[in-house]
Amino acid sequence: MAAGVRAEWERLRTVAVHRPGIEMFFGLLEPYAALYERAFSRYEARREHDALQRTLREEFGVRVLRLKETVLDAADRDPAVRRRLVDWAHETVAVRGDVREVAEARRSMEQNADALDSLHFFTLLLLNPVIDVGRRGAAGGVDVRILGQEPLANLYFMRDQQAATARGLVVGRPAKRQRAREPEITRFLWEILGIPIAGTVQAPGTFEGGDFMPMGEFALVGTGDRTNRDGASQFLGFAPGFDEIGIVHQPGHPLIPGDRPDPMVDMHLDTYFNVAGSGVVLGSERLLRRARLEVRHRSDGGYEPSGETTTLYDYIRSKGFSVIELSLLEQLSYAANVLCVRDGSILAVEGERVMRTVLSNLERKAARDPQRYGRLLRHAEEDYRRIQNGGHVFPHKPEFSRHGIEVCPLHLENLTGGYGGPHCMTCTLERG
Numbered sequence: 001m002a003a004g005v006r007a008e009w010e011r012l013r014t015v016a017v018h019r020p021g022i023e024m025f026f027g028l029l030e031p032y033a034a035l036y037e038r039a040f041s042r043y044e045a046r047r048e049h050d051a052l053q054r055t056l057r058e059e060f061g062v063r064v065l066r067l068k069e070t071v072l073d074a075a076d077r078d079p080a081v082r083r084r085l086v087d088w089a090h091e092t093v094a095v096r097g098d099v100r101e102v103a104e105a106r107r108s109m110e111q112n113a114d115a116l117d118s119l120h121f122f123t124l125l126l127l128n129p130v131i132d133v134g135r136r137g138a139a140g141g142v143d144v145r146i147l148g149q150e151p152l153a154n155l156y157f158m159r160d161q162q163a164a165t166a167r168g169l170v171v172g173r174p175a176k177r178q179r180a181r182e183p184e185i186t187r188f189l190w191e192i193l194g195i196p197i198a199g200t201v202q203a204p205g206t207f208e209g210g211d212f213m214p215m216g217e218f219a220l221v222g223t224g225d226r227t228n229r230d231g232a233s234q235f236l237g238f239a240p241g242f243d244e245i246g247i248v249h250q251p252g253h254p255l256i257p258g259d260r261p262d263p264m265v266d267m268h269l270d271t272y273f274n275v276a277g278s279g280v281v282l283g284s285e286r287l288l289r290r291a292r293l294e295v296r297h298r299s300d301g302g303y304e305p306s307g308e309t310t311t312l313y314d315y316i317r318s319k320g321f322s323v324i325e326l327s328l329l330e331q332l333s334y335a336a337n338v339l340c341v342r343d344g345s346i347l348a349v350e351g352e353r354v355m356r357t358v359l360s361n362l363e364r365k366a367a368r369d370p371q372r373y374g375r376l377l378r379h380a381e382e383d384y385r386r387i388q389n390g391g392h393v394f395p396h397k398p399e400f401s402r403h404g405i406e407v408c409p410l411h412l413e414n415l416t417g418g419y420g421g422p423h424c425m426t427c428t429l430e431r432g
């Protein structure tokens, strides 16, 4: 399959997803350390994920490839894939203890391998366990303790490990330690599927797919807490195939003090900006106006700075797009994180319950740290009252029909707790 995406509004053909599994349980033990926004029900989150897949497949005819199932099928069909999975899983497991016991544990792991199913090894990759084989006790047994080590709790945000450009997939490099191992796993999937890789971002560069937006003749690349300047330049070096690139600088949030910023609230470009159709985008107006943008033009030697700087808002308007504006509370509630399935049709988070959950989580944060979150909370509460009085809760806003946009709302009040919406949860592989 050839991966290829020129514009975010072209008909969505193929996506890859990961239905969250046991790794989410570990993430929920300490949601903030796992980069989640809040605690939520894993059971409901998994149901919501099923519904997301079903909608894509049945209502929009999208081919949905599931990461785990595809890898396991391949491992069960092809002994070489199975061997790689087993070896890699064994390398991932750390065994601690004295030399003899470690060697013994390693030996028995190897001996047991044939008896174990491929899912066992996939689970090792997800959980990255440390096995502590203690000294032999009085009874002669070995004391085994298992510690989870950076379980891949965010793997279901499959937008981020890579980006599909017009020229193939660019494998990213996550900025956060918690997500560092994810691209190796998704890369295994691309190899199994035979998808060509246009390039791989290397240290010190960082690059996450949520920062990339293909817009036809041009594309946008966000930089900030996730994608750094070096990662963005490497990405451009892979010749992604657009005449012009807008490098967008992650804006500081206007209601969070500048000396104590919270980069999570707009961590990726797709958390405050997105595409609804060939002439319509949506986003938080205040963030779009604060986001500075540098224009680069394609030349023989790559992309040259044009010297022109502007804001994302002015840039996108100058390209002829209309902007459906979102309030700050809507932005915090994942309203901008829509997934365009065909020109003028989007999947969007059903706002009502998410907004209330986000508000009560923000209340808690503001109670703990009023100096950092107090202003944001007061503003969000005002937004909430205004939205309630107006009677148009996202995505049931008249602006959408006015711009001819058809919206398919999805209940994602648990799954969004991981800090993202439908755009973050899907890796687009083919459009058009």
Ligand SMILES: NC(=[NH2+])NCCC[C@H](N)C(=O)O
Residues within 6 Å of the ligand: 034, 035, 036, 037, 154, 157, 159, 160, 179, 209, 210, 211, 267, 268, 270, 271, 418, 419, 420, 421, 423, 424
């Ligand atoms: N494309 C996105 N906006 N992805 C959201 C990723 C959320 C994830 N918890 C993280 O912090 O990395």
